[in-house]
Amino acid sequence: MATPIGNLSDFSKRSADTLRSVDAIACEDTRTSSRLLRHYGIETPMIPFHQHNEHKKVAMLMERLDSGQQIALISDAGTPGVSDPGFLAAREAHKKGHTVCAIPGASALLTALAASGLPSDRFLFEGFLPVKKGRAGRLDAICSQDVTVILFESVHRIQKLVDELAARCDGQRMIAVCRELTKQFEEIIRGSIEDVRERISSHPNLKGEFVVILASKNYSEDYSE
Numbered sequence: 679m680a681t682p683i684g685n686l687s688d689f690s691k692r693s694a695d696t697l698r699s700v701d702a703i704a705c706e707d708t709r710t711s712s713r714l715l716r717h718y719g720i721e722t723p724m725i726p727f728h729q730h731n732e733h734k735k736v737a738m739l740m741e742r743l744d745s746g747q748q749i750a751l752i753s754d755a756g757t758p759g760v761s762d763p764g765f766l767a768a769r770e771a772h773k774k775g776h777t778v779c780a781i782p783g784a785s786a787l788l789t790a791l792a793a794s795g796l797p798s799d800r801f802l803f804e805g806f807l808p809v810k811k812g813r814a815g816r817l818d819a820i821c822s823q824d825v826t827v828i829l830f831e832s833v834h835r836i837q838k839l840v841d842e843l844a845a846r847c848d849g850q851r852m853i854a855v856c857r858e859l860t861k862q863f864e865e866i867i868r869g870s871i872e873d874v875r876e877r878i879s880s881h882p883n884l885k886g887e888f889v890v891i892l893a894s895k896n897y898s899e900d901y902s903e
Contacts, residue, residue, distance in 0.1 A: 679750055680757040680783030684860035686717050688784045694718045696781060701747040704739060706763060710754045727751065732763045736770050743776045756786050761805040761830055786859055787828045790889035793866055794854035797897055801826040807839070821847040822895065829890040836888045840878055843892065844871045852893035858886040 679696065682688040697703055697720045704727035705711035711724060727735050739749055751758050751767055757780075758764025771778050791798050802825050807816050820827050821843065831839045840855065849872040858864045867874050867881075878884065 679752050679781040680785065681711075681714060681752050681755055682860065683755040683784045683786045683789065684858065684864075686714060688860060689714070689718065690781070690783060693781050693783060694720065697722055697750055697752075699748070700750045702742065702749050704735070704749055704751045704767070706753040706758075711752060722750075725749075727763060727767070729763050732766055736766050739767055740770055740774055740776075743771060743774070756784060757782075760785070760787070760803075784860065786830070786887070786889050789859050790854070790856040790866075790891055791826070791828060793856065793859075794891040795868065796852060796854055796891050796893045797826050801828055803828045806830045806832075809835075817842050817846055820892065823892075824894050824896050826894055826897075827892040829892070831888045831890055833885055833888065836884065836890075837878055839890065840871065840875045843890075844875050847871055847892075847895070850898070851895065852897060852899055854891040856889045856891065857884075859889065861886070 679693055681693075697715070697718070700722060702723050702725050703711065704725045706728045708724045708726055715722070715724075725735070725739075727739070742749055751764055753762035753764065756762065759768060768778050787803055791801060802823055804816070804820060804827055807813050807829065820829075829839070836855065840853070843853065850870045852869070853871050853874050854866055854868040855874055855878065856866045867877050869877070
């Protein structure tokens with residue numbers, strides 16, 4: 679089940695009703711999820727389910743499903759399984775013959791893509807890049823793409839990522855760096871890679887989680903305006 683990526687109002691009635699009706703909610707971080715549950719008056723018990731215990735917890739979730747319980751799975755923000763835990767549980771539930779139902783909602787990658795003003799007819803989602811091993815090869819492959827590429831990045835590495843893209847791509851290639859999506863200080867820093875690189879390096883308040891939209895190597899805009 680997808681959860682809000684910032685604005686708690688981006689949560690459907692169906693989602694809230696479902697969380698009230700299930701026997702337990704598997705959460706990436708119970709502290710984060712508790713704020714959402716309190717906001718909607720949901721008192722369903724929570725089960726910690728995150729990247730550090732996912733393999734161990736899947737078996738327990740399957741035992742609960744086997745016993746007839748209904749379990750909801752949510753991440754801190756966005757859709758489980760998309761750069762968050764969820765894939766292993768869904769796969770195992772299918773293998774055991776249980777019904778897996780995805781309830782749609784907020785998506786950081788689609789929100790950023792729609793707001794970026796960059797081509798959205800074809801795109802490649804890369805998520806978070808490796809911090810070290812394999813990173814250079816992935817970056818080279820990304821810069822050679824003839825479709826829009828979507829990346830996730832943290833505040834601690836956003837400058838490094840834009841610097842690396844600038845070093846490998848044409849400096850006039852279009853990019854949009856989106857932060858604080860759906861929140862009060864939502865911001866989209868859009869332009870050529872070189873322009874965005876400079877704006878990020880001098881940004882007075884660079885906080886939040888980031889979605890980076892990189893245009894195709896074949897896409898261009900008129901820079902004379």
